[in-house]
Amino acid sequence: MGKFIHEWKKSHGAGELRAQHEGQTVVLMGWVDATRDHGKAVFVDLRDRSGLCQVVFDAADIGDEGFELAGGLRQEYVVAVRGTVRKRAGKPNPNLSSGEIEVLAANLELLNRSAPMPFPVADEVDAGETTRLRYRFLDLRRGPLQHAMITRSRAAQVARSHFDAEGFLEFETPILTRSTPEGARDYLVPSRVSAGTFYALPQSPQLFKQLLQVAGYERYYQIARCFRDEDLRADRQPEFTQIDIEMSFVSPDDVMDVCGRMVSKMFTELRGAGVPDPIPRISYAEAMSRYGVDNPDVRFEMELEDITEKAATCDFKVFSAVASAGGRVIGLCVEGGAKMSRKDIDALTDFVKTYGAKGLAWVKRSGDDLSGPVSKFVDDSLRSALLGDMKMKDGDLGLFIADGDASVALTAAGRLRAHLGQTLGLVSPGSFGFVWITDFPMFERDDETGRLVAMHHPFTAPKEEDLHLLETDPLAVRTSAYDIVVNGQEIGGGSIRIHDQAVQSRVFRALGIEEEEARAKFGFLLDALSFGAPPHGGLAFGFDRLISILVGSDSIRDVIAFPKTTRAACLMTQAPSQVDGAQLEELGLQLKK
RNA sequence: GGGGUGGUAGUUAAGUUGGUUAUAACGCCGGCCUGUCACGCCGGAGGCCGCGGGUUCGAGUCCCGUCCACCCCGCCA
Numbered sequence: 205m206g207k208f209i210h211e212w213k214k215s216h217g218a219g220e221l222r223a224q225h226e227g228q229t230v231v232l233m234g235w236v237d238a239t240r241d242h243g244k245a246v247f248v249d250l251r252d253r254s255g256l257c258q259v260v261f262d263a264a265d266i267g268d269e270g271f272e273l274a275g276g277l278r279q280e281y282v283v284a285v286r287g288t289v290r291k292r293a294g295k296p297n298p299n300l301s302s303g304e305i306e307v308l309a310a311n312l313e314l315l316n317r318s319a320p321m322p323f324p325v326a327d328e329v330d331a332g333e334t335t336r337l338r339y340r341f342l343d344l345r346r347g348p349l350q351h352a353m354i355t356r357s358r359a360a361q362v363a364r365s366h367f368d369a370e371g372f373l374e375f376e377t378p379i380l381t382r383s384t385p386e387g388a389r390d391y392l393v394p395s396r397v398s399a400g401t402f403y404a405l406p407q408s409p410q411l412f413k414q415l416l417q418v419a420g421y422e423r424y425y426q427i428a429r430c431f432r433d434e435d436l437r438a439d440r441q442p443e444f445t446q447i448d449i450e451m452s453f454v455s456p457d458d459v460m461d462v463c464g465r466m467v468s469k470m471f472t473e474l475r476g477a478g479v480p481d482p483i484p485r486i487s488y489a490e491a492m493s494r495y496g497v498d499n500p501d502v503r504f505e506m507e508l509e510d511i512t513e514k515a516a517t518c519d520f521k522v523f524s525a526v527a528s529a530g531g532r533v534i535g536l537c538v539e540g541g542a543k544m545s546r547k548d549i550d551a552l553t554d555f556v557k558t559y560g561a562k563g564l565a566w567v568k569r570s571g572d573d574l575s576g577p578v579s580k581f582v583d584d585s586l587r588s589a590l591l592g593d594m595k596m597k598d599g600d601l602g603l604f605i606a607d608g609d610a611s612v613a614l615t616a617a618g619r620l621r622a623h624l625g626q627t628l629g630l631v632s633p634g635s636f637g638f639v640w641i642t643d644f645p646m647f648e649r650d651d652e653t654g655r656l657v658a659m660h661h662p663f664t665a666p667k668e669e670d671l672h673l674l675e676t677d678p679l680a681v682r683t684s685a686y687d688i689v690v691n692g693q694e695i696g697g698g699s700i701r702i703h704d705q706a707v708q709s710r711v712f713r714a715l716g717i718e719e720e721e722a723r724a725k726f727g728f729l730l731d732a733l734s735f736g737a738p739p740h741g742g743l744a745f746g747f748d749r750l751i752s753i754l755v756g757s758d759s760i761r762d763v764i765a766f767p768k769t770t771r772a773a774c775l776m777t778q779a780p781s782q783v784d785g786a787q788l789e790e791l792g793l794q795l796k797k
Numbered sequence: 798g799g800g801g802u803g804g805u806a807g808u809u810a811a812g813u814u815g816g817u818u819a820u821a822a823c824g825c826c827g828g829c830c831u832g833u834c835a836c837g838c839c840g841g842a843g844g845c846c847g848c849g850g851g852u853u854c855g856a857g858u859c860c861c862g863u864c865c866a867c868c869c870c871g872c873c874a
Binding site for chain 2: 240694
């Protein structure tokens with residue numbers, strides 16, 4: 205035992221062997237993927253990271269002791285095999301890269317056994333995610349996850365070599381940092397040395413990368429871990445990774461160009477997918493009116509139509525009331541949708557209700573006839589909206605969301621559009637739709653507190669021409685911020701930052717952050733801005749989302765080696781866990797009750 | 798915080814109007830088999846029906862609570 209691992213070196217990857225290796229003596233090391241015991245011959249599929257190779261143990265060649273050992277092999281045992289590559293004695297297996305050949309074993313070393321597997325190491329596995337997360341180290345042996353991890357590693361290399369070639373320097377910024385207001389809830393780390401005080405884990409390296417611009421490094425990048433203590437989703441984890449960049453002396457175009465080129469390299473090199481050059485841009489306002497969302501899926505048309513004016517005069521009270529109350533009536537024409545059943549439409553109604561819509565009105569067109577509950581209210585004006593503006597043709601379905609709150613109507617309609625795009629198969633699988641969204645508003649109103657909050661973050665530079673509105677009409681102030689969206693998912697966003705201390709103070713004031721408070725919490729930033737801060741801006745990509753799109757996965761859990769559940773727990777390590785009273789004592793902490 | 802779906806053998810599932818010993822497939826264990834590759838054939842073991850309470854002569858099944866996983870809203874850039 206142990207002889208081979210010391211005396212022998214693994215000579216080839218199992219999946220690398222080909223007919224050209226015929227006659228060579230090789231040493232393979234890996235896992236038993238499958239065994240087929242025929243009594244006097246045992247076939248073993250040996251797997252390592254490179255793939256599979258069939259190894260044959262023939263009683264006549266390997267001797268009694270070795271043969272008995274081979275017969276005892278089970279799934280996921282770890283073995284070393286020395287043998288000779290030969291053309292397959294039986295039929296070649298076209299499903300294997302090494303299917304032309306096999307290795308006739310001369311020696312076998314059992315390096316380790318495996319307990320029975322909770323689920324097989326196969327590309328398709330029917331075990332639930334709970335089981336797979338508990339045994340993540342086994343799930344990671346499977347092909348699809350291996351592919352995701354390899355893609356992730358390659359994508360990181362593409363990013364590094366791209367930004368390195370563009371003159372960026374890679375930095376590390378603190379993980380233990382200070383809590384700042386705004387944004388998400390912080391993960392806190394108690395300080396032992398200064399009991400009663402806390403570090404926060406960074407929600408992003410935002411302030412540090414700006415300070416590195418003040419420090420004169422001009423081009424910064426980092427593949428940075430970020431932490432946010434908020435409720436989770438398929439595309440949100442408590443810790444996630446950003447490709448973070450920041451540049452001095454740049455316009456939004458400069459940032460979008462250098463980032464667009466990186467995206468182009470990634471999709472070209474890792475997916476063989478073309479990326480338009482330049483990537484199209486639309487303003488936030490345009491995105492909202494055409495798609496109802498700021499992350500539109502541009503792979504299909506079916507744009508929203510605001511028919512408020514033409515619906516204002518009809519007898520359908522829902523429309524006319526909303527129109528006179530200053531709300532919006534938004535229409536969506538579903539091509540060929542007239543064949544949808546009442547049940548289908550009811551399901552869509554339930555869908556839009558989750559976004560706050562009160563209901564979903566609809567009209568079907570068959571020839572020149574309009575049918576459906578709303579059809580009897582269709583006057584000439586509304587008819588021109590349906591057939592003219594919405595371009596409803598024979599067999600089409602018109603869907604309408606009306607709401608006194610314009611943003612509710614738009615959002616619900618936008619989500620409905622995205623939902624229909626997926627469910628009606630309007631997007632061809634494997635295609636990609638890229639778009640930049642620009643000119644975001646600086647502020648939005650917090651519904652709970654009624655206060656203004658920064659839409660991006662409070663360091664985003666307002667547009668020069670809107671600066672004068674900062675005090676008088678803050679909601680009308682637009683910024684330089686830009687998001688990059690692929691297939692209806694935001695994969696990155698950034699902005700030009702404020703580099704003028706006076707402007708930064710005005711923004712804090714607009715947000716209701718008093719001078720004193722701003723001093724206390726962001727003093728170091730305001731200081732920095734006063735010492736010759738260059739104009740600067742940057743962007744951060746959501747690396748996990750980017751990879752999930754590259755590998756075609758629905759969940760970023762599939763592209764993170766050790767992800768957490770929706771309750772932010774790790775089913776493998778059982779984190780988070782309770783800690784010793786002594787540890788708490790040392791930190792000066794006491795648990796409630 | 799709210800809504801939805803699910804939890805039965807190692808895994809994935811079935812389980813009727815509440816009824817006797819809770820099924821199946823794969824996996825596992827034993828035996829046979831020299832050309833298989835999802836090998837095949839014969840035999841076997843394996844259950845806190847998520848957990849706690851209740852209704853009932855009797856609960857996997859009905860009721861209440863609770864935990865866990867996933868999806869969505871809120872939240873989060």
